[in-house]
Amino acid sequence: MSKALVLEGGGFRGLFTAGILDYFIEKNIEFDSVIGVSMGALMGMNFMSKQKERSKRLAIDYLNDKSYISYSNLLLRGQLVNWKYLFQGKINEKDPFDVKTFNANESKFYVSVYNLQNGVVEFHDTINNKHHLKYIQASASLPIASRKVRIEKKIYLDGGIVESLPFEKAINDGNKKTILILTRTLEYQKKIQPVLWMFRLWYLRYPKIYKELKIRHSSYNKLVIKAKELEAKGELFIFRPAYELNIGRFEKDAVKLNNIYDYGYQYAKERYKELIEYLTN
Numbered sequence: 001m002s003k004a005l006v007l008e009g010g011g012f013r014g015l016f017t018a019g020i021l022d023y024f025i026e027k028n029i030e031f032d033s034v035i036g037v038s039m040g041a042l043m044g045m046n047f048m049s050k051q052k053e054r055s056k057r058l059a060i061d062y063l064n065d066k067s068y069i070s071y072s073n074l075l076l077r078g079q080l081v082n083w084k085y086l087f088q089g090k091i092n093e094k095d096p097f098d099v100k101t102f103n104a105n106e107s108k109f110y111v112s113v114y115n116l117q118n119g120v121v122e123f124h125d126t127i128n129n130k131h132h133l134k135y136i137q138a139s140a141s142l143p144i145a146s147r148k149v150r151i152e153k154k155i156y157l158d159g160g161i162v163e164s165l166p167f168e169k170a171i172n173d174g175n176k177k178t179i180l181i182l183t184r185t186l187e188y189q190k191k192i193q194p195v196l197w198m199f200r201l202w203y204l205r206y207p208k209i210y211k212e213l214k215i216r217h218s219s220y221n222k223l224v225i226k227a228k229e230l231e232a233k234g235e236l237f238i239f240r241p242a243y244e245l246n247i248g249r250f251e252k253d254a255v256k257l258n259n260i261y262d263y264g265y266q267y268a269k270e271r272y273k274e275l276i277e278y279l280t281n
Helices: 009-028 039-048 054-060 071-077 083-087 091-096 101-106 130-139 167-171 196-202 205-234 254-270 272-280
Strands: 004-008 033-036 108-113 120-125 149-151 152-157 177-181 237-241
Touching: 004 009, 004 039, 004 167, 009 177, 009 254, 033 039, 033 167, 039 054, 039 108, 039 120, 039 130, 054 254, 083 091, 083 130, 101 149, 108 130, 130 149, 130 152, 152 167, 167 205, 196 205, 196 254, 205 237, 237 272, 254 272
Parallel strands: 004 033, 004 177, 033 108, 177 237
Antiparallel strands: 108 120, 108 152, 149 152
């Protein structure tokens, strides 16, 4: 029976996801396909390489390293996150990504990216893909806060611009069991994107992104309603925090981040039996 896992983004709220994924690693819970969006792609890559607590370390151990995530990076390099520093530089030298285990994983690991040229979301399987780091970077590249990512003549940004919760892809791909990990409560209602005029000016050459951002809140809220309906029917299993995590997208409080990670881990532990019952029946 094929199983899929879908990982929402949400900046450092993703540590809630990291805690859940690390519990999955402990329990050897695997999926036929994993779909990561934005921060979900970054957390997912360490799940696929089976590196327990690496997502937590990368988020917290380098919290005050301005070479990694900082507004000075935005001013000097045109993006908040120094991807080279993360993927090929000091961080990866100290805490290397296990590419061998990642590529040996028999599951698919899709990341969602938004094609700026045609306004379409694409899902790319990054296992044994020579561009795997570029696609993961693109999936986590927020508009304005990141440079556009070019891969084989195509230009990409974060796939969450259009589709933050791609559980429908998992279902349409034929998976019989789908698990969705949210970093917001089911009661959360996304509001209209602020300062839309800025996005319109910034991406004058790509007008479709403005149209997508204009309706992004509505699209997200409709997907949450559908997720609730599918959960009620037993067709979707949802992990979600019981309360809003209330941290900044790039939170600097290590205590808060550790607490969110621990919350995700304990929450997965508490729902383990319920999850196994869902997956096996």
